Amino acid sequence: MLLQNDLGQMATVALSMHSKQPKRTMISLEKGYIEIMEYPRADKASIVDAAAGDRREICAGQAANALYYEMEDMEDAILSGNDSIMRLAQTKDVMDIMTKVRKDWNLKYPGEVW
Numbered sequence: 001m002l003l004q005n006d007l008g009q010m011a012t013v014a015l016s017m018h019s020k021q022p023k024r025t026m027i028s029l030e031k032g033y034i035e036i037m038e039y040p041r042a043d044k045a046s047i048v049d050a051a052a053g054d055r056r057e058i059c060a061g062q063a064a065n066a067l068y069y070e071m072e073d074m075e076d077a078i079l080s081g082n083d084s085i086m087r088l089a090q091t092k093d094v095m096d097i098m099t100k101v102r103k104d105w106n107l108k109y110p111g112e113v114w
Contacts, residue, residue, distance in 0.1 A: 001101060041066035 025039040
């Protein structure tokens with residue numbers, strides 16, 4: 001998929017259910033890029049200065065605890081009543097995009113009615 005927002009910023013999304021590929025996110029910027037392997041359960045990211053070729057790695061948390069971190073955030077949101085950390089609007093945006101793509105492809109889940 002090729003996506004573009006109102007500001008003209010673009011993103012590509014590729015997924016294959018039939019081949020083994022790394023789960024990788026690449027965020028390209030004007031002067032460099034950020035690479036995250038094993039996304040969304042990564043525990044490190046590389047920041048690369050494209051002009052100089054410098055690479056810096058940032059590590060945080062442990063990949064094995066990724067679901068625990070998600071559960072902890074959800075628990076905090078529920079207990080505090082602060083649902084802004086759950087980013088529900090962003091989740092809805094992603095689901096709206098995925099639903100539109102499925103409709104464009106005429107891909108329905110079993111029992112789904114549009």
